Amino acid sequence: MENISLELKPARTFGGAKVPHRKHAKNAATIVMPPPKTVEISMQQHIGAPCTPLVKVGDTVKAYQKIGESEAFVSAPIHASISGTVKKIGSLLLPNGQKIPSVIIESDGELLTLEGIAPPQVTNAEELAAAARASGLVGLGGAGFPAHVKLIPGDKKIDTLVINGAECEPYITADYREMIEHTDDILNGIFKIKDILKISCVKICIEDNKPEAINILEQRIKSDSRSKGDVFIVKLKSRYPQGAEKVLVQAATGRLIPAGGLPAHVGCILMNVTSVAFLARYLRSGLPLVSKRLTFAGSAAANPCNVEVRVGTSIKDIAEFCGGFKGEPKKILLGGPMMGTAIYDVNYPITKKDNAILVFNKRDAKARPITSCIRCGRCLKVCPMKLRPCQIEQAAELQNAEALDMLDAAACMECGSCAYVCPAGRKLVQSIKLGKQILREGK
Amino acid sequence: MNNKELLLVSPSPHISSGAATSGIMLDVIIALLPAAAAAGLIFGYQALILMLVCVGSCVVFEFISRIVMKRKQTIGDLSAVVTGLLLAFNLPATLNPVYAVIGSAVAIIVVKQMFGGIGHNFANPAITARVVLMLSFPVAMTTWVKPFFYQVSGSSIDAQTTATPLGIIKEGTGEALPSLWDMFIGTRGGSLGETCAAALLLGGLYLVIRRVISPIIPLCFIGTVALFSWIFGQEPIFSVLSGGVLLGAIFMATDYTTSPITRQGKVIFAILCGLITVLIRTFAALPEGVSFSILFMNILVPLIERIGRGKKQKKGEKKA
Numbered sequence: 001m002e003n004i005s006l007e008l009k010p011a012r013t014f015g016g017a018k019v020p021h022r023k024h025a026k027n028a029a030t031i032v033m034p035p036p037k038t039v040e041i042s043m044q045q046h047i048g049a050p051c052t053p054l055v056k057v058g059d060t061v062k063a064y065q066k067i068g069e070s071e072a073f074v075s076a077p078i079h080a081s082i083s084g085t086v087k088k089i090g091s092l093l094l095p096n097g098q099k100i101p102s103v104i105i106e107s108d109g110e111l112l113t114l115e116g117i118a119p120p121q122v123t124n125a126e127e128l129a130a131a132a133r134a135s136g137l138v139g140l141g142g143a144g145f146p147a148h149v150k151l152i153p154g155d156k157k158i159d160t161l162v163i164n165g166a167e168c169e170p171y172i173t174a175d176y177r178e179m180i181e182h183t184d185d186i187l188n189g190i191f192k193i194k195d196i197l198k199i200s201c202v203k204i205c206i207e208d209n210k211p212e213a214i215n216i217l218e219q220r221i222k223s224d225s226r227s228k229g230d231v232f233i234v235k236l237k238s239r240y241p242q243g244a245e246k247v248l249v250q251a252a253t254g255r256l257i258p259a260g261g262l263p264a265h266v267g268c269i270l271m272n273v274t275s276v277a278f279l280a281r282y283l284r285s286g287l288p289l290v291s292k293r294l295t296f297a298g299s300a301a302a303n304p305c306n307v308e309v310r311v312g313t314s315i316k317d318i319a320e321f322c323g324g325f326k327g328e329p330k331k332i333l334l335g336g337p338m339m340g341t342a343i344y345d346v347n348y349p350i351t352k353k354d355n356a357i358l359v360f361n362k363r364d365a366k367a368r369p370i371t372s373c374i375r376c377g378r379c380l381k382v383c384p385m386k387l388r389p390c391q392i393e394q395a396a397e398l399q400n401a402e403a404l405d406m407l408d409a410a411a412c413m414e415c416g417s418c419a420y421v422c423p424a425g426r427k428l429v430q431s432i433k434l435g436k437q438i439l440r441e442g443k
Numbered sequence: 444m445n446n447k448e449l450l451l452v453s454p455s456p457h458i459s460s461g462a463a464t465s466g467i468m469l470d471v472i473i474a475l476l477p478a479a480a481a482a483g484l485i486f487g488y489q490a491l492i493l494m495l496v497c498v499g500s501c502v503v504f505e506f507i508s509r510i511v512m513k514r515k516q517t518i519g520d521l522s523a524v525v526t527g528l529l530l531a532f533n534l535p536a537t538l539n540p541v542y543a544v545i546g547s548a549v550a551i552i553v554v555k556q557m558f559g560g561i562g563h564n565f566a567n568p569a570i571t572a573r574v575v576l577m578l579s580f581p582v583a584m585t586t587w588v589k590p591f592f593y594q595v596s597g598s599s600i601d602a603q604t605t606a607t608p609l610g611i612i613k614e615g616t617g618e619a620l621p622s623l624w625d626m627f628i629g630t631r632g633g634s635l636g637e638t639c640a641a642a643l644l645l646g647g648l649y650l651v652i653r654r655v656i657s658p659i660i661p662l663c664f665i666g667t668v669a670l671f672s673w674i675f676g677q678e679p680i681f682s683v684l685s686g687g688v689l690l691g692a693i694f695m696a697t698d699y700t701t702s703p704i705t706r707q708g709k710v711i712f713a714i715l716c717g718l719i720t721v722l723i724r725t726f727a728a729l730p731e732g733v734s735f736s737i738l739f740m741n742i743l744v745p746l747i748e749r750i751g752r753g754k755k756q757k758k759g760e761k762k763a
Binding site for chain 2: 017019364372375414416
């Protein structure tokens with residue numbers, strides 16, 4: 001193709017915080033971890049209804065066999081990540097206090113694959129959505145939203161496919177490695193979705209702190225015969241939270257997703273780079289989602305790296321495989337430091353949607369003291385939704401539903417930018433979450 | 444499970460920018476240093492003593508207040524130091540330090556701590572203290588000395604008094620007005636920290652560069668004063684350089700707690716501050732109105748912040 005640049009400038013977005021990058025594992029090629037002795041597979045691997053286990057204690061299961069399913073639309077089936085015997089139907093305590101059934105499988109050491117797996121036949125939109133559901137695919141960027149839901153836009157006209165390669169959270173390099181190592185899968189996935197859903201324009205969004213990823217994608221697109229000048233790369237400014245759904249769609253298209261709306265409301269489908277690449281692999285092989293690339297990093301990680309692990313592997317097993325801890329870990333996160341969840345036990349198993357295990361030493365885990373709000377207004381400046389976090393916090397503490405509604409607390413996406421910049425160390429996100437709950441209960 | 448294995452859990456986010464209240468206050472103190480140095484040069488050791496007395500007494504009053512109220516100690520956030528410095532900047536250089544201590548008590552105990560300490564006061568502590576002192580001790584608070592009076596040997600302080608430039612105009616004393624250059628470098632009568640425009644602008648620039656304050660309030664405040672002074676037939680540059688406009692606009696009206704947090708609110712707040720200042724100067728009996736205008740606008744902040752509060756994110760369908 002002619003030598004024109006495919007790079008687009010992003011549209012203006014609001015707020016945002018300058019967070020450190022700390023992508024220490026950036027250059028570590030993905031290593032594949034051998035299947036562990038046991039896995040504990042949670043029946044809640046996604047946003048939406050949890051699955052019900054389809055197996056019972058004593059059953060022998062093969063890898064890729066479906067072991068969890070739900071009738072709900074917003075849900076995704078769960079597959080066995082190893083072969084072996086179901087030892088127990090456990091009860092997994094989630095960090096939010098909820099208890100969810102889990103399937104504990106003891107490995108037979110063989111990794112026997114289910115027979116009769118064949119690539120699905122996909123020729124139209126319904127078949128694509130059905131295949132996405134059958135593959136167990138959920139948003140792999142961290143949110144875990146079931147992918148088939150996005151692919152059924154209903155009556156809405158979709159004109160743009162937005163691909164999320166922003167990876168704006170510090171430390172995490174899982175999507176970055178996907179872009180470097182599986183560029184072709186990403187493009188295959190993109191063109192498949194584009195063709196079947198008849199989407200006219202594709203915008204791949206990558207933060208400008210990943211020039212290598214931008215370059216490699218740009219080169220491949222240019223040399224791809226399927227590209228007709230309708231696939232672009234949007235070079236995002238490295239400003240957290242560029243990868244958040246609403247911010248990303250705004251940056252890519254200049255369109256504002258309405259409150260409570262989805263990208264489809266403004267004619268977009270938004271998918272993560274790793275998700276489209278997986279979809280392409282699934283359409284080729286028929287093998288459902290049972291493993292995931294994670295970044296293992298943080299101040300207590302001896303050797304920051306990117307590792308592909310089987311779903312249900314415990315943090316402890318992964319840490320051991322990755323070279324162990326440097327000193328004693330005091331805080332362990334699943335996900336990034338801005339929106340990730342602090343985990344209470346090293347034996348906690350990972351799910352499909354996790355993209356990082358971050359381990360921190362005592363110094364980094366230390367909670368900072370909370371002092372009075374001095375009304376400096378920094379939280380307002382960084383809020384991507386133009387909210388007033390400090391006033392929402394006050395209203396939440398007073399349980400003032402009327403004020404919470406006036407301040408539009410429900411629009412908060414909990415990105416954490418406000419709490420990140422707060423000089424008083426206030427737990428703004430926690431308070432706003434509380435405020436949102438007050439609003440929900442009041443309605 | 445034994446304690447050693449326990450992991451810490453907390454809500455996200457798990458990292459912070461490292462900004463702290465004490466760091467912000469330290470930046471304000473640094474920004475005030477040029478003006479403090481200028482005051483020491485222009486008005487001599489008495490100005491320095493007054494600054495020390497104000498800072499010292501503010502910190503001590505804050506320390507004692509927190510103990511009496513059985514609250515966590517907050518002198519470490521340095522906000523009391525800032526209040527003390529700003530209060531001193533608003534006093535005549537030769538004021539009896541006893542008055543300064545009374546002012547500090549009003550600022551810290553009454554205005555700040557009785558309303559809950561840092562972040563909870565409804566009015567600027569230093570400005571309120573200045574207004575209280577002005578109304579309580581009008582003569583002492585309006586006895587101004589000439590620049591460099593301390594270098595003139597053998598004459599009593601009485602022989603060295605002068606009026607502020609605004610006072611000269613208001614009372615028509617017939618004294619010669621200082622030149623604009625004198626007003627810029629601060630060699631004129633006035634409160635010890637308000638005279639040196641150059642030092643105050645330098646401090647303001649530092650605060651804007653360090654992103655401690657947004658330039659909205661100072662620019663709107665100063666711009667409004669210049670505009671309305673011009674409309675009322677006064678020399679705009681003279682109006683901006685005289686009295687406490689620069690000190691007020693850069694350091695007092697930008698106080699986080701007592702100014703609006705929204706951009707829109709800051710504009711309204713600063714324009715009204717500037718307008719009221721000019722109105723007092725032009726039509727009221729007082730020669731200067733910066734303190735009163737800021738104090739008045741402080742009280743209106745909660746009302747100003749209601750503006751734009753109900754603006755919700757767009758609901759429902761939106762055309763692509």
